[in-house]
Amino acid sequence: MVGRLHAPTPLPSRPALVLLKDITKRFPGVVANDRVTFELRPGEVHALLGENGAGKTTLMNILYGLYRPDSGEIWVKGRRADIRSPRDAIRWGIGMVHQHFKLVLPHTVAENVALGLAGTPFWAPARAVAQKIRELSQRYGLPVDPDRRVWELSAGEQQRVEILKALIRGAEVLILDEPTSVLTPQEAQELFKVLSRMKEDGHGIIFISHKLDEVLSVADRITVMRRGRVVGTVLAQETNKTELARMMVGREVVFRLTKSTCQPGEAALRVQDLYARNDRGLWALKGVSFHVCRGEILGIAGVAGNGQRELVEVLTGLRRAERGKILLLGREVTNRSPRLLSDLGCAHVPEERIRMGIVPALPVEENLILKRHHRPPFCWRGLLRPRAIRSFAHRAVEEYAILTPSLRTPAKLLSGGNIQRLILARELSGRPAVVIAAHPTYGLDVGATEQIRQLLLRQREEGAAVLLVSEDLEEILELSDRIAVMFRGEIMGIVSAGEASLEEIGLMMAGERRSPVRSEGT
Amino acid sequence: MVWADWLVSTVSRALAFGVPLLWGTLGEISAERSGVINLGVEGMMILGAFTAFAVAFQTGSPGLGLLAAAGVGGVAALFHAFLSVTLRANQYVSGLALSIFGLGLAGLLGRGWEGKPLAATLPSLALPGLSRIPVVGPMLFQNQTVLTYIGIVLAFLLWLLLFRTRWGVAIRSVGESPATADALGINVTLVRYLCVVFGGLLAGVGGGYLSVAYRPAWTEGMTAGMGWIVIALTIFAAWDPLQAIWGALFFGALYHLSYRLQAFLAPELLKLMPYLFAVVVLALSGFGGARWRRRAPGALGVPYVRGER
Numbered sequence: 118m119v120g121r122l123h124a125p126t127p128l129p130s131r132p133a134l135v136l137l138k139d140i141t142k143r144f145p146g147v148v149a150n151d152r153v154t155f156e157l158r159p160g161e162v163h164a165l166l167g168e169n170g171a172g173k174t175t176l177m178n179i180l181y182g183l184y185r186p187d188s189g190e191i192w193v194k195g196r197r198a199d200i201r202s203p204r205d206a207i208r209w210g211i212g213m214v215h216q217h218f219k220l221v222l223p224h225t226v227a228e229n230v231a232l233g234l235a236g237t238p239f240w241a242p243a244r245a246v247a248q249k250i251r252e253l254s255q256r257y258g259l260p261v262d263p264d265r266r267v268w269e270l271s272a273g274e275q276q277r278v279e280i281l282k283a284l285i286r287g288a289e290v291l292i293l294d295e296p297t298s299v300l301t302p303q304e305a306q307e308l309f310k311v312l313s314r315m316k317e318d319g320h321g322i323i324f325i326s327h328k329l330d331e332v333l334s335v336a337d338r339i340t341v342m343r344r345g346r347v348v349g350t351v352l353a354q355e356t357n358k359t360e361l362a363r364m365m366v367g368r369e370v371v372f373r374l375t376k377s378t379c380q381p382g383e384a385a386l387r388v389q390d391l392y393a394r395n396d397r398g399l400w401a402l403k404g405v406s407f408h409v410c411r412g413e414i415l416g417i418a419g420v421a422g423n424g425q426r427e428l429v430e431v432l433t434g435l436r437r438a439e440r441g442k443i444l445l446l447g448r449e450v451t452n453r454s455p456r457l458l459s460d461l462g463c464a465h466v467p468e469e470r471i472r473m474g475i476v477p478a479l480p481v482e483e484n485l486i487l488k489r490h491h492r493p494p495f496c497w498r499g500l501l502r503p504r505a506i507r508s509f510a511h512r513a514v515e516e517y518a519i520l521t522p523s524l525r526t527p528a529k530l531l532s533g534g535n536i537q538r539l540i541l542a543r544e545l546s547g548r549p550a551v552v553i554a555a556h557p558t559y560g561l562d563v564g565a566t567e568q569i570r571q572l573l574l575r576q577r578e579e580g581a582a583v584l585l586v587s588e589d590l591e592e593i594l595e596l597s598d599r600i601a602v603m604f605r606g607e608i609m610g611i612v613s614a615g616e617a618s619l620e621e622i623g624l625m626m627a628g629e630r631r632s633p634v635r636s637e638g639t
Numbered sequence: 640m641v642w643a644d645w646l647v648s649t650v651s652r653a654l655a656f657g658v659p660l661l662w663g664t665l666g667e668i669s670a671e672r673s674g675v676i677n678l679g680v681e682g683m684m685i686l687g688a689f690t691a692f693a694v695a696f697q698t699g700s701p702g703l704g705l706l707a708a709a710g711v712g713g714v715a716a717l718f719h720a721f722l723s724v725t726l727r728a729n730q731y732v733s734g735l736a737l738s739i740f741g742l743g744l745a746g747l748l749g750r751g752w753e754g755k756p757l758a759a760t761l762p763s764l765a766l767p768g769l770s771r772i773p774v775v776g777p778m779l780f781q782n783q784t785v786l787t788y789i790g791i792v793l794a795f796l797l798w799l800l801l802f803r804t805r806w807g808v809a810i811r812s813v814g815e816s817p818a819t820a821d822a823l824g825i826n827v828t829l830v831r832y833l834c835v836v837f838g839g840l841l842a843g844v845g846g847g848y849l850s851v852a853y854r855p856a857w858t859e860g861m862t863a864g865m866g867w868i869v870i871a872l873t874i875f876a877a878w879d880p881l882q883a884i885w886g887a888l889f890f891g892a893l894y895h896l897s898y899r900l901q902a903f904l905a906p907e908l909l910k911l912m913p914y915l916f917a918v919v920v921l922a923l924s925g926f927g928g929a930r931w932r933r934r935a936p937g938a939l940g941v942p943y944v945r946g947e948r
Contacts, residue, residue: 183822183945204824219819221812223937231805232812233823242805282823 132195134159134321135180135211135290140189142175149175150186151345157290157321162312164324164336164353167365168562169533172345173325174216177292180323181213182206193290204233212283213292216325218275222268226250226261230282246285253284257311272299272420273307280311291315292323297331298588299421302623309335327365328591329358341365366563376574379598382411384444385582386432386463386551391441393431401427403606404441409551409582414573416597416614417586420626424606425586426468429555432584433465434458446550459488464549466540466557468586470533474540477529481521482510484528485543509546517542518568534565541572552576555586570596590622604628643774649895650778654787655853657891659684659845659862661790663869664876664883665797666841670716672801672878673834674814674938678734679719680842681866682741683712687846689745692857693752701761701851705786705844712843713836715741720835724828727942738866746859753857761786761852784852786844793841797880810834814936817943827943842866864914871917877934890916 135157142150149172157163165173178184180191182200191198193209200206206213220229227243230250238245247263254261259277267275276296283291297305312322312335326332332339333353341348341364348364363369387408395401401424409415419425430436432443434455443451445461459465467473475484486495486506494505510524517538521531528539537557545552554573558566573596577583587593593600594614601611602625610631612621625631663680670677677683687708695704715737722733761784770780801807812820813830821827845865850857868890876882890913897909 181822202824203822207824213822215822219816219822221815221819221937223815223934224808224812228808228812229819232808232820233825237805239805241803242808 131159133157133192134194135323136190136192137176137180138190138192140176140179140186140191142172142179142184142186148345150179150189152189153342153345153347155340155347156350157323159289159319159321160316161337162316162322162324162335164326164332164339165342166326166329166332166339166361167342168327169560170344170562171342171365173342174294176342177213177294177323177325180206181211181292207286207288210287210289211292212286212288212290214276214279214283214294214296216294216298218279220267220275220278223266225264225266226270226278227263229267229278230263230285234286249285250281253281257284257314258307259311272422273301273304276300276308284315289319290321290323292325294325295327296324297326297328301420301626302590302619303627305331329361329365332361333358343367376596377578379413379577381413381598382580384408385411385446386584387442387444388432389442389444391428391431391443392439393427393436394439395424395427401606402431402438405603405606405608406441407601407608407611409584411550411580411582412577413598414577414583414585414596415611416593416600417584417603418590418593418600418622418626419588419603421588423603425555425588425603427606428603429465429468429553429586432553433463433467462547462550464544464547464552464581466537466544466552466554468555468559470536470540471529475528475536478527480525481514481519481528481531481539482506482524484539485510485513485546488543489547513542513546517572534561534568537561537565537569538572541569545572545576548579549576549581552581552583553586554583556588557585558587558589558592590619594619594622602626602631647774647778649892649899651782652895653888653892654779655783655891656894657887657889658784658787658790659848659853659865660869660872660890661794661883661887662786662841662845662848663866664872664887665790665793665880666712666838666845667869667873668838668876668878668880668883669797669810669841670835670838671873671939672814672936673810673831674817674936674941674943675720675723675831675835676730676734676940677716677719677737677835677838678731678870679715679737679741679866680869681862681864682738683715683839683842684741684846684849684862684866684869685745685860686715686741687712687843688850688861689749689752689846689857690843691847692757692850693748695759695851696752696755696757699759701759704851705761705847708843708847709840710843712839712841712846714839716836716839716842717832719839720832723942724831724835727944730940730942742860749857749859753859755857757851757855757857759851760855761848764788784848786848786852791884794880794884801880811936814938817938818945821943821945831943842869845869868913868917871920874935875920878936879934 133156137153137155140150140153153176167173175184179186182202182205191200198209200209225243227247227250231237231242231246234246250263259281261274261277267278276299296308300308315322324336336353338350339353339356340350341361343365389406391402391405393402405428407415417425427436431438434453438451442449445458445463450458471477486509489495495502507524514521519538519542520535528536531539558569561569573583585596597614599611599613600617600622602609602622604626609625609629663684667677667680690711691704691708694707695701719733719737722728723730763782764785766780770776801811809820809825810830813825813827817827846862849861872883872886872890876886893913893916897912900909
């Protein structure tokens with residue numbers, strides 16, 4: 118491995134666009150960046166690859182002035198740059214598109230672009246920038262209407278606004294943090310075209326990602342980070358997926374899970390013509406129908422914000438269904454309480470694990486019995502029985518390999534992977550008939566991800582019906598037996614995993630309905 | 640004709656009573672649009688009322704009194720800004736403390752001033768020309784002080800500032816999503832300080848109006864809960880300065896009617912009216928759901944900490 122590593126070669130003609138030298142940043146308890154050196158040249162896409170928590174975003178937040186490094190230097194175009202705030206970064210020609218967009222949702226596109234933009238007139242600034250927006254969006258192929266309100270836009274359009282914001286500020290360096298996580302595969306291809314146009318104009322692009330395939334296809338050079346350190350920098354042409362994965366994780370990685378063939382039983386969860394509204398009162402689900410059988414995993418794919426969250430909430434009793442029916446093991450449970458649903462054998466692995474999955478300040482053992490704290494053996498005549506709770510917790514911690522200092526440790530102190538295992542231990546302990554898992558591996562490292570996926574597959578083998586909602590297409594393709602694609606509150610089609618192609622799923626994610634001939638009814 | 644007279648005088652008095660509400664509400668809109676809720680309006684108004692009276696009494700100039708009231712309101716708001724923006728204290732607690740503190744301090748300082756007559760009061764100003772229009776003239780353009788007109792012009796100016804200028808985009812963005820504004824180089828702290836202090840200036844003038852123009856006298860607790868009505872009115876007006884004009888007029892009318900109708904209904908009941916309506920307004924804005932709530936600044940009441948998601 119070492120022999121192939123790219124030595125930091127000084128460029129003879131032009132200085133690097135950006136040079137980060139020996140950057141160190143400590144947070145309480147962790148060294149997020151440990152003497153990191155990174156170089157970006159004009160006209161290149163330089164990918165920053167690493168697992169969640171490897172320190173990629175911290176490094177870029179330092180370059181963008183959101184954090185101050187504890188030590189190290191930043192050089193921009195051969196000059197030492199003292200970047201103390203985003204304002205300084207913008208002045209040095211650096212723009213950043215954050216993973217969670219920094220947009221003012223109730224405002225128009227033009228207002229968002231005009232915000233803080235030097236040189237806009239005092240009066241009617243939005244009108245003045247609208248023209249500039251049209252010009253730039255024409256030039257780089259970033260179509261967007263300056264007068265639309267941002268909350269009305271799709272995630273892909275919002276991303277274009279973010280890129281335009283950076284371009285209009287004269288950014289020569291564009292940092293993109295996990296830009297494809299909100300895009301369909303086709304939209305991602307569009308983005309890559311925009312990036313290559315920007316490259317031709319001499320821009321430098323830093324592309325943060327943890328996805329090997331896209332990094333290989335979009336980047337010129339790849340720098341891999343692990344646990345706050347740079348493992349190495351390689352040319353994209355000279356490397357491959359296996360090598361990158363080894364650098365990223367520090368050991369060999371198996372790409373395929375072993376999965377037995379699906380032997381579906383009777384339908385455990387049946388959804389018929391479901392309608393529900395989102396928090397704004399608009400329709401989020403418009404006639405959703407599907408079923409999940411015992412012993413199968415149904416994957417729900419789709420770009421974020423197309424009704425997946427509302428669907429999970431309705432199915433778990435957290436949101437009202439306005440119309441339609443939900444049948445759990447043949448019994449109608451539409452708009453019944455979450456407790457009844459869980460008593461009937463419906464497990465829920467929620468999207469936001471800390472906010473909805475645990476009570477952060479309660480100890481591990483109490484979090485483990487939360488759903489059944491009111492019933493024997495954990496409770497007797499209204500009093501908790503600590504000994505029963507403790508022995509149950511003991512077994513759960515062992516069986517699910519939850520790393521915790523003690524059973525009395527507040528759950529919030531555990532790492533993301535351990536919190537997720539805790540949630541699964543609680544949810545799966547009662548042998549559920551239906552498991553509803555929303556983004557179960559989001560933000561976890563490779564090891565934890567593997568374990569969680571194994572646990573879900575084991576549920577399927579034991580005869581549970583698993584509904585898997587995820588924005589990670591790879592995960593959906595890997596685990597599911599059938600795949601349903603959601604778009605704007607409707608299901609565009611359901612395909613069996615064997616016959617699904619990435620292109621087809623991508624088209625459905627963008628709103629193309631599958632031809633009715635081949636689609637399955639419920 | 641009796642009814643016409645009654646209507647004219649009711650609207651005229653409602654407008655006069657609405658003036659302190661309007662000034663206070665414009666100030667609160669300014670603060671809340673930047674994301675800081677200031678429940679200290681009652682305290683800032685009563686301090687303004689006392690200051691205006693004392694200064695006008697000593698100097699013989701109501702204008703000077705009002706300027707001093709603005710200054711005191713601004714300083715009081717500065718405390719709130721320091722606690723809630725710099726120290727990131729709970730904005731509700733800090734605002735409540737300011738109200739209680741203001742009421743207490745004004746009561747203490749004002750002991751010797753109770754019942755003194757104020758010779759130099761703010762004169763009413765009939766607008767030339769406009770005041771001669773039948774019905775509308777006496778309704779709106781006679782028996783009003785200059786603060787009525789300035790207040791209304793201020794509402795238009797604040798609207799223009801918020802929705803048609805660079806600064807407005809910055810202020811509203813800070814109130815909706817400070818992280819976004821910060822990432823684009825806007826100084827979130829500075830914007831919030833300016834908006835809160837500006838709000839305090841206006842609240843101070845609103846209080847001063849009571850003691851040098853509306854009533855010309857100093858009584859302890861003379862703001863009588865107006866500061867709390869302002870909080871409700873801000874929601875009622877959906878954080879829009881132009882709608883604040885109508886809101887202030889409406890609540891001014893309620894205050895006024897509670898005096899007018901004393902012959903027919905128990906005065907205790909009538910005095911309840913503005914507060915009752917405030918509760919109804921708040922309840923309705925809750926029920927109206929998404930449509931109303933969408934207009935509340937997204938980051939209202941939330942201190943901004945860089946780097947938190």
